[in-house]
């Protein structure tokens with residue numbers, strides 16, 4: 131039995147039939163397709179989407195944004211659901227590259243379907259075609275190769291029989307997932323073929339919970355028993371595996387403290403007795419002190435980015451060693467670790483079973499409790515500070531933290547907010563903190579908020595966005611209005627790049643090029659964000675004082691559509707860092723005294739960077 135369909139129709143029919151199941155819970159994998167049409171896809175994928183309205187199509191405003199939306203949707207769904215993204219050829223396609231990189235780096239599934247140049251070639255060069263004198267087998271879509279976990283170009287309809295299952299295998303694999311790109315030449319999209327009916331049968335992809343090697347698990351248990359100062363680092367893998375309860379129990383029973391990465395924040399509620407909060411460059415005093423002296427680091431579902439390891443300076447115990455629980459071999463092996471290759475949840479459960487009766491010493495437990503209390507006091511101090519107007523960014527965070535419900539979700543990605551939120555946000559529910567910090571991509575915020583809300587419409591979503599990020603990508607407010615997807619957006623207007631301005635100063639420079647000022651008179655550029663947001667269709671208001679912001683947030687809850695509040699914040703009032711350091715390379719020679727000083731300090735600080743070798747017994 132065959133069915134005669136175009137390549138594009140076959141793709142959409144196939145995507146509609148794909149399901150995933152984990153722990154026996156089965157659901158459709160795709161929530162639909164975002165896109166912008168052009169000559170490269172309108173008559174192919176566009177025609178197919180029109181023919182299959184049960185596979186919903188969403189028109190967005192920018193191709194980069196829709197990939198962020200798709201990634202946020204998948205992240206919020208613990209990678210068990212995804213969205214497809216279709217574009218024309220040329221600029222529509224390459225606009226997705228930033229989003230593709232962000233998804234792959236964050237290990238989040240997205241399916242990209244960029245249009246491509248004619249496979250038959252006779253009419254080349256096409257509008258928007260990249261030409262090469264050395265080959266005709268190239269197009270701008272080859273730029274997706276390094277940022278995709280699976281990349282293919284479909285030159286003949288029947289290649290789908292091999293390509294589509296591979297695409298699904300990678301998308302649904304916890305270890306391999308990321309961006310999958312199927313480049314679709316515009317003529318091939320429209321070509322018909324007699325596809326076997328079996329291709330379109332409902333298929334369920336089992337998302338396995340792999341368990342680690344039993345011998346290595348026993349060895350890891352032994353390492354934990356003999357450790358004096360163990361520390362857990364909880365990464366995104368804890369949350370994606372729905373392992374937060376397993377971690378809470380493991381930490382409670384063993385007394386081992388838990389620091390969280392950006393992707394792992396929310397693994398424990400902030401008031402769990404073993405929660406020491408954010409770790410690394412943007413970490414808490416408690417986490418970072420414990421990391422400094424830890425003799426055993428148990429990394430669960432973490433990539434050990436430089437922000438997590440403070441550029442490898444976080445762990446200074448000379449004999450520190452690592453046990454890494456991860457589904458990805460690359461991550462499990464980092465820092466010469468004893469690698470437990472497996473799903474975070476089941477591995478933690480098995481490990482807990484292997485160390486029954488073991489707990490950290492009472493001296494260590496006391497120290498943890500004290501460090502926790504000191505940190506909580508510090509947050510209270512920062513939360514209760516009142517400056518301005520303009521308000522401090524920390525005060526805005528404090529207001530939101532007290533006004534939001536535990537299940538509400540905050541969304542953020544770049545600027546000075548990620549660091550402040552990582553440290554200060556008191557998380558009360560695992561999926562309530564949504565930070566894109568693998569790529570820290572300005573522009574993710576509003577587009578990502580859309581994906582979060584689509585993944586779980588039952589929750590209020592609060593997008594926190596700096597003025598810089600807003601100016602890069604605010605247009606998806608129109609998409610939110612079009613789809614009646616409600617976002618609550620807080621724009622923090624500090625007239626420029628506070629984060630990079632501060633960084634520039636710590637590098638001995640002057641904040642060069644980081645403030646929004648007119649060239650001719652140096653005056654601040656006052657962008658009217660309220661008018662801007664209102665022009666896109668949102669309800670928009672300004673908050674100047676503490677009380678203004680509080681009442682705006684309260685009022686938003688009862689609104690049905692997207693609202694924006696713009697609050698001016700102080701450019702220079704920053705939350706400090708706590709016993710941590712980040713390697714940002716500084717000019718080795720300069721005529722500036724402050725740059726020379728910064729370089730000297732930098733050279734000294736770099737001496738704390740470590741390479742971790744295997745440690746015996």
Ligand SMILES: Cc1ncc(C[n+]2csc(CCOP(=O)(O)OP(=O)(O)O)c2C)c(N)n1
Nearest residue numbers: 545546570572596597598599626627628629
């Ligand atoms: C797409 C992109 N371009 C550049 C950067 C580098 N960068 C990081 S933060 C930042 C400034 C962000 O400004 P804003 O959103 O106003 O936040 P603020 O720093 O003021 O808190 C820049 C330019 C980035 N992360 N992403």
Ligand SMILES: [Mg+2]
Nearest residue numbers: 596597598626
């Ligand atoms: Mg700013």
